[in-house]
Amino acid sequence: MLLHMAEFDGPLTSDALAGMMQTNPVVIRRILAGLRKEGLVHSEKGHGGGWRLAKDLESVTLYDIHLALGAPGVLALGHRTEAPGCLVEQAVNSAMGEAFDAAEALLLSQFQQITLASLSRDFHQRLDQRGITQQALSEAAHMRNCSDGDD
Amino acid sequence: MLLHMAEFDGPLTSDALAGMMQTNPVVIRRILAGLRKEGLVHSEKGHGGGWRLAKDLESVTLYDIHLALGAPGVLALGHRTEAPGCLVEQAVNSAMGEAFDAAEALLLSQFQQITLASLSRDFHQRLDQRGITQQALSEAAHMRNCSDGDD
DNA sequence: TTTCATGTAACTTACATTATTACATGAAAT
DNA sequence: ATTTCATGTAATAATGTAAGTTACATGAAA
Numbered sequence: 001m002l003l004h005m006a007e008f009d010g011p012l013t014s015d016a017l018a019g020m021m022q023t024n025p026v027v028i029r030r031i032l033a034g035l036r037k038e039g040l041v042h043s044e045k046g047h048g049g050g051w052r053l054a055k056d057l058e059s060v061t062l063y064d065i066h067l068a069l070g071a072p073g074v075l076a077l078g079h080r081t082e083a084p085g086c087l088v089e090q091a092v093n094s095a096m097g098e099a100f101d102a103a104e105a106l107l108l109s110q111f112q113q114i115t116l117a118s119l120s121r122d123f124h125q126r127l128d129q130r131g132i133t134q135q136a137l138s139e140a141a142h143m144r145n146c147s148d149g150d151d
Numbered sequence: 152m153l154l155h156m157a158e159f160d161g162p163l164t165s166d167a168l169a170g171m172m173q174t175n176p177v178v179i180r181r182i183l184a185g186l187r188k189e190g191l192v193h194s195e196k197g198h199g200g201g202w203r204l205a206k207d208l209e210s211v212t213l214y215d216i217h218l219a220l221g222a223p224g225v226l227a228l229g230h231r232t233e234a235p236g237c238l239v240e241q242a243v244n245s246a247m248g249e250a251f252d253a254a255e256a257l258l259l260s261q262f263q264q265i266t267l268a269s270l271s272r273d274f275h276q277r278l279d280q281r282g283i284t285q286q287a288l289s290e291a292a293h294m295r296n297c298s299d300g301d302d
Numbered sequence: 303t304t305t306c307a308t309g310t311a312a313c314t315t316a317c318a319t320t321a322t323t324a325c326a327t328g329a330a331a332t
Numbered sequence: 333a334t335t336t337c338a339t340g341t342a343a344t345a346a347t348g349t350a351a352g353t354t355a356c357a358t359g360a361a362a
Contacts, residue, residue, distance in 0.1 A: 003239045013307065024352050029308065045308045046360030062247070075258075076227040087281065088154045091273040095265050096213070103258035107226075110250035122242040130238065164338065175321050180339065197329030200338045 001031075002040070002065070002116055003123060006057055011050030031069070038068035057120055063111035074104050152179075153191070153216070154270055157208055162201030182220070189219035208268035217262055225255050 004020055005012055014025035014032075021028065032051055035041045042054040066072075077096075084090055155171055156163055165176035165183075172179065183202055186192045193205040217223075228247075235241055 003243070007239075011307095015307085025308095026310090026353070027351065029310085033309075043308060044360080045306085045358075047306055047362060049307045049360070051308090062250075073227050074254075076224050087277045088158075088270075088274050090277055091270050092154070094273065095270055099213075099258055099261035099265070102261065103225075103254045106257050107250055107254035110253065114246050114250070119239075119242050119246055122245065123239050126238040126241055162338095166338085176339095177322070177341090178320065180341085184340075194339060195329080196327075196337085196339045198331060198337055200329070202339090 001028075002035075002053060002060070003120055005041070005051060005053050006116065006120055011044060011048065011052045013050040017051065034070060035065070035068045038064070040064065040068055057117035058115055060116045061112050062114045063108055066108065066111055074107055075100050152182075153186075153204060153211070153267055154274060156192070156202060156204050157267065157271055162195060162199065162203045164201040168202065185221065186216070186219045189215070191215065191219055208271055209266055211267045212263050213265045214259055214262035217259070225258055226251050 001017060001021055004017070014028040017028045017032075018025040028051075032041050032043065036043060036054075039054055040060060042052050044050065044052070077100075084093065152168060152172055155168070165179040168179045168183075169176040179202075183192050183194065187194060187205075190205055191211060193203050195201065195203070228251075235244065
């Protein structure tokens with residue numbers, strides 16, 4: 001979504017973004033409200049209002065976004081109990097916890113390497129390969145980018 | 152659950168296991184049915200029936216169990232669409248996919264290092280630290296191990 | 303003053319997981 | 333043989349979480 005905002009010149013409304021992301025405007029607002037708290041986006045009310053990126057593409061990583069989204073759990077396999085009385089469970093949690101921590105650390109360290117700028121470059125490369133000219137970086141072009149595929 | 156079975160001398164019924172795991176007997180059967188297909192456990196009907204480990208503790212790793220459970224997704228953050236038309240989404244999926252694959256590979260490689268035997272050793276170490284004698288490795292002892300804590 | 307857009311709370315829907323019920327199958331004890 | 337016990341499995345219900353929706357307040361520009 002941030003990349004879509006990056007391509008568009010001017011603010012994008014929750015409605016427009018909801019159309020791109022195929023979801024509800026309120027869902028967009030909920031998500032972007034979190035990102036705004038971390039200074040990633042900026043919003044304006046009223047006529048000509050909407051959402052706008054607040055930072056340079058080079059300075060925002062997937063890790064920043066992850067944190068801004070509340071650092072949700074990355075691993076689907078979870079320990080049930082935090083401090084179980086069962087010693088068997090303690091042993092299992094201990095061993096799996098180490099493995100989980102290592103995997104999560106690796107994932108997040110990679111997130112820190114992925115900037116919005118790098119993703120944007122990749123996106124434009126794919127655009128060129130598809131043979132679409134750079135002329136129209138308008139909302140219409142965005143819509144096309146998102147619906148031109150096979151879905 | 153397999154470690155509980157390892158400690159107990161003789162077959163354990165779904166009911167007994169459900170008590171230990173604080174869930175329903177049918178849930179136990181469903182799970183263990185999957186493990187049985189991979190040869191990890193064995194079941195017997197009727198009087199004196201129940202569930203029993205089918206393999207040596209040294210020869211079973213968390214990875215084996217993971218596979219036997221159907222190799223469920225390990226990562227909670229997922230791509231929505233498999234082959235999206237949106238080029239932005241393609242770029243994001245590509246970058247995140249690499250990070251995910253690396254993290255998952257690391258986690259599973261660690262699972263391969265963790266055997267039931269190693270977990271059992273850790274468990275017995277914790278038992279000793281708690282000062283419980285080895286004398287009673289009966290079901291009663293199991294129940295105590297699981298309820299003696301602070302939960 | 304109207305229109306547009308965000309800000310939020312409250313509520314509803316949808317989905318996946320887990321739990322439960324019910325009953326069939328098979329094995330051992332009586 | 334028949335009763336008892338335990339798994340095997342399908343069908344259904346309950347639960348919890350995420351997503352979607354409605355409604356309305358707030359603020360800004362036309």
